[in-house]
Amino acid sequence: MKWFVLRRLLLMIPAALGVLTLVFFLVHLVPGDPVDLMLGESAGVADREALRHTLGLDQSLPRQYEHFLRDLLRGDLGESFFYREPVVRVIAERYPATVELAVLAMIVALLIALPVGIVAASRPYTLWDNGAVFFSLLGVSLPNFWLGPLLILVFALKLSWFPVSGREGFASVILPALTLGAGMAGILSRMIRGSLLEVMGEEYITAARSRGLSEAAVWLRHALKNALIPVVSLLGLQFGALLSGAIITETIFSWPGVGQLLLSAIASRDYPLLQGCILVIAFTYLGVGLLADLLYSWVDPRIHYGRAS
Amino acid sequence: MRKNHPERPRTLSHPLILGKAKFRKITEKLFLLFLALLVTEESCSSRNHLREGILVIGIEGNPTDLDPRTATDAYSNRIDSLIYNGLIRLGPQAEILPDLASGYEIKDPLTYIFHLRKGVRFHDGTVLSSRDVRYTFQSILDPRLGSTRAAAFAMVRTIETPDENTVVFRLKEPYAALLNALTTGVVPSPEGRKETSPPPGTGPFRLQGFRRGEKVTLEANPEYFEGPPALAGVVFRVIPNDITRVMEIEQGGVNLLYNAVPPDSLPLVEAEKRLTVIRAEGTGYSYLGLNLRDPILADPRVRKALALAIDRPAIIRDLLRGLARPASGVLAPSHWAYHGQVAQFEFDPARARRLLDEAGYPDPDGEGPKKRFVLSYKTSQDRLRIRIAQVIAQYLETVGIGVEIRSYEWGTFFADIRNGNFQLFSLTWVGVTEPDIYYYIFHSRSLPPDGANRGGYAHPGLDRLLEAGRRETDPGKRRAIYARVQELVAEDLPYISLWHNEEVVVLSREIQGFQVYPGGDLISLSRVRIGTSP
Numbered sequence: 001m002k003w004f005v006l007r008r009l010l011l012m013i014p015a016a017l018g019v020l021t022l023v024f025f026l027v028h029l030v031p032g033d034p035v036d037l038m039l040g041e042s043a044g045v046a047d048r049e050a051l052r053h054t055l056g057l058d059q060s061l062p063r064q065y066e067h068f069l070r071d072l073l074r075g076d077l078g079e080s081f082f083y084r085e086p087v088v089r090v091i092a093e094r095y096p097a098t099v100e101l102a103v104l105a106m107i108v109a110l111l112i113a114l115p116v117g118i119v120a121a122s123r124p125y126t127l128w129d130n131g132a133v134f135f136s137l138l139g140v141s142l143p144n145f146w147l148g149p150l151l152i153l154v155f156a157l158k159l160s161w162f163p164v165s166g167r168e169g170f171a172s173v174i175l176p177a178l179t180l181g182a183g184m185a186g187i188l189s190r191m192i193r194g195s196l197l198e199v200m201g202e203e204y205i206t207a208a209r210s211r212g213l214s215e216a217a218v219w220l221r222h223a224l225k226n227a228l229i230p231v232v233s234l235l236g237l238q239f240g241a242l243l244s245g246a247i248i249t250e251t252i253f254s255w256p257g258v259g260q261l262l263l264s265a266i267a268s269r270d271y272p273l274l275q276g277c278i279l280v281i282a283f284t285y286l287g288v289g290l291l292a293d294l295l296y297s298w299v300d301p302r303i304h305y306g307r308a309s
Numbered sequence: 310m311r312k313n314h315p316e317r318p319r320t321l322s323h324p325l326i327l328g329k330a331k332f333r334k335i336t337e338k339l340f341l342l343f344l345a346l347l348v349t350e351e352s353c354s355s356r357n358h359l360r361e362g363i364l365v366i367g368i369e370g371n372p373t374d375l376d377p378r379t380a381t382d383a384y385s386n387r388i389d390s391l392i393y394n395g396l397i398r399l400g401p402q403a404e405i406l407p408d409l410a411s412g413y414e415i416k417d418p419l420t421y422i423f424h425l426r427k428g429v430r431f432h433d434g435t436v437l438s439s440r441d442v443r444y445t446f447q448s449i450l451d452p453r454l455g456s457t458r459a460a461a462f463a464m465v466r467t468i469e470t471p472d473e474n475t476v477v478f479r480l481k482e483p484y485a486a487l488l489n490a491l492t493t494g495v496v497p498s499p500e501g502r503k504e505t506s507p508p509p510g511t512g513p514f515r516l517q518g519f520r521r522g523e524k525v526t527l528e529a530n531p532e533y534f535e536g537p538p539a540l541a542g543v544v545f546r547v548i549p550n551d552i553t554r555v556m557e558i559e560q561g562g563v564n565l566l567y568n569a570v571p572p573d574s575l576p577l578v579e580a581e582k583r584l585t586v587i588r589a590e591g592t593g594y595s596y597l598g599l600n601l602r603d604p605i606l607a608d609p610r611v612r613k614a615l616a617l618a619i620d621r622p623a624i625i626r627d628l629l630r631g632l633a634r635p636a637s638g639v640l641a642p643s644h645w646a647y648h649g650q651v652a653q654f655e656f657d658p659a660r661a662r663r664l665l666d667e668a669g670y671p672d673p674d675g676e677g678p679k680k681r682f683v684l685s686y687k688t689s690q691d692r693l694r695i696r697i698a699q700v701i702a703q704y705l706e707t708v709g710i711g712v713e714i715r716s717y718e719w720g721t722f723f724a725d726i727r728n729g730n731f732q733l734f735s736l737t738w739v740g741v742t743e744p745d746i747y748y749y750i751f752h753s754r755s756l757p758p759d760g761a762n763r764g765g766y767a768h769p770g771l772d773r774l775l776e777a778g779r780r781e782t783d784p785g786k787r788r789a790i791y792a793r794v795q796e797l798v799a800e801d802l803p804y805i806s807l808w809h810n811e812e813v814v815v816l817s818r819e820i821q822g823f824q825v826y827p828g829g830d831l832i833s834l835s836r837v838r839i840g841t842s843p
Contacts, residue, residue: 030720032718032719032720033727037723039455050452054452084374093520094522153556156556160560163560163562165550165556165557166546253553254523256520256547264370264522267720269720
């Protein structure tokens with residue numbers, strides 16, 4: 001296990017480096033000059049060149065890349081062109097908000113998907129099951145840019161239960177988490193249902209029942225845990241996507257996360273900030289992938305990660 | 310054979326797995342925990358804030374840099390108008406008023422002398438002196454700072470401080486627009502002070518907190534030289550989504566929106582009894598930019614035909630919901646240098662067609678699908694701008710001009726415009742307060758990167774007038790020069806004037822004393838009071 005984790009951690013480095021290299025050259029190829037966007041049109045040629053020099057943009061692209069890598073090795077992601085502050089600090093201010101929203105969205109999704117999936121599987125091909133199918137289709141089909149404002153309209157404007165937007169404590173995270181979690185709940189509940197139905201046909205379930213175990217114990221101890229194995233890998237992928245910034249939801253709810261930061265970095269051609277955001281997103285994806293794999297072995301003890309794996 | 314589901318449906322008692330009593334117990338606990346969390350929260354509405362004298366303003370974008378010397382975005386500038394003071398400030402008609410300077414004299418066109426108010430203190434408690442003024446503008450001129458304002462002070466040769474309260478600007482050549490540039494906020498010299506970022510100001514509010522991408526919190530400055538503000542504080546909340554902003558002000562989550570309600574949503578907020586809508590003439594100028602290097606657009610008859618083919622009042626009425634007024638030039642009618650007796654181009658498609666025929670572009674098949682010529686029209690990805698482009702294209706099609714609309718992400722669009730890679734584009738100049746803007750956008754020496762003459766316009770007569778306008782310090786003579794400038798530009802049409810966008814402020818009814826200033830200056834908040842709710 002230790003070797004597996006170590007190897008996966010080491011493998012993250014070339015993967016993240018590959019992503020960064022690609023992003024570095026792509027952003028420099030996109031039209032649009034950060035100096036123009038920073039200074040506007042009123043600045044003279046001398047000021048423009050001075051700023052270009054200060055930002056290191058007067059050097060050749062390979063040279064800039066070399067500097068970028070050298071700084072990266074020292075753990076320095078540079079200074080944001082627009083915020084005029086270290087990229088690490090700017091991202092660190094936003095990352096907790098993204099994590100908070102992603103974790104809560106995941107909890108919301110599980111809180112909805114688990115009972116819905118179990119109900120559907122326990123009463124297959126009944127009205128309950130059809131209702132669950134309808135619910136999951138609804139969850140998957142409703143776009144965030146529609147569901148978000150709708151939730152605000154009902155729960156913030158009409159009922160005044162929650163604030164409309166912003167990040168002012170726990171109440172403010174409920175609606176964005178619901179918006180983000182609803183779609184995921186739809187997918188998860190279908191997966192849980194399918195997986196549970198498959199497991200319920202297994203012989204060990206029949207064996208458990210014949211041992212006289214209560215129905216609750218059969219479902220909880222024997223069926224659900226085994227049914228969760230494929231769900232865990234899906235959770236890993238979904239969670240990675242959530243952490244990498246749910247841009248639309250963040251924008252609707254004025255949630256100050258990494259998604260919005262990334263968007264503004266692209267718009268303003270803030271290369272260091274953009275690269276920093278991508279690096280964080282890449283590591284998040286890889287880290288969550290690793291966590292999902294570890295969870296896998298916890299849920300299914302047959303899976304071992306060793307030197308030979 | 311493995312079965313996909315059990316043979317007989319297994320009905321579990323509801324709740325599914327746990328016993329009813331246990332389930333209820335857990336549910337009750339969760340519900341209580343949830344309620345406890347909600348109760349400990351601040352109120353959903355900011356009406357409580359308002360009762361405490363704190364005004365919440367919703368802004369569309371993120372202020373990136375609050376240092377007045379380097380701030381580039383409109384949001385930072387708006388916030389800075391409350392934290393910092395310039396030597397002078399602009400009145401509602403963009404007239405020059407004293408601010409940190411109690412008075413000024415123009416000894417000769419090259420020498421400007423400013424006398425500072427006495428006893429003004431920065432937010433850190435230190436007293437303002439002429440050294441701070443000199444430091445502010447010298448640092449702007451230092452290329453290491455990378456200030457966007459450096460060009461406005463390029464004419465400054467020296468800044469002298471003969472005593473604590475006097476500052477003398479000596480110029481390399483006459484530059485009447487200097488006064489307008491001196492609205493830039495003054496920051497303290499770092500000599501003997503602890504440096505902070507952003508630096509302290511002298512304004513009616515001081516910075517209390519800055520959570521990037523989220524909010525900027527200001528508190529009242531009790532030492533403000535014009536007297537402490539009635540408000541206890543101002544909070545700027547970043548709300549990028551149009552719909553969310555409108556719902557926030559409806560709910561009371563924010564108390565003021567400045568030019569931040571989309572035209573389509575205005576009827577909604579106007580119908581809300583708790584809100585007041587202030588509409589005032591704006592300083593924003595929307596126009597259709599033309600590439601005059603293009604052989605088709607180089608012909609003034611074609612440009613006139615374009616101007617005559619567009620029904621601007623109809624666009625203002627139907628697309629902008631009446632939130633603009635047709636423009637005849639860059640300066641708004643309320644501006645001190647505005648001159649309205651210029652060539653006007655009312656909607657007249659028949660005359661447009663005749664002009665195009667005269668210019669040698671006959672319509673090949675009359676009402677048929679063939680076009681006289683096709684122009685590309687570049688715009689940003691803003692939805693309203695795209696809709697405006699579509700409507701303008703429709704008007705141009707009716708006189709036989711084909712239009713291809715191309716919308717780009719802002720950075721790409723701006724790069725194309727600066728590089729002259731366009732035929733038509735539409736943009737807006739915001740906060741137009743100084744008539745010297747004509748030099749910046751139409752003088753033949755202002756080609757990018759030295760200015761914003763993106764269309765490559767050149768008119769020797771206009772160049773001479775613009776140079777004279779820069780040199781002249783007498784307001785009466787300046788007004789006469791710019792009147793002629795406006796006549797020439799309206800006649801020659803290097804731009805096609807579209808409209809002046811109105812300033813639209815939506816605010817809670819309790820807020821009293823708010824006044825609209827050009828360019829979104831929020832200084833009137835220093836005098837605003839919170840009244841009783843209706």
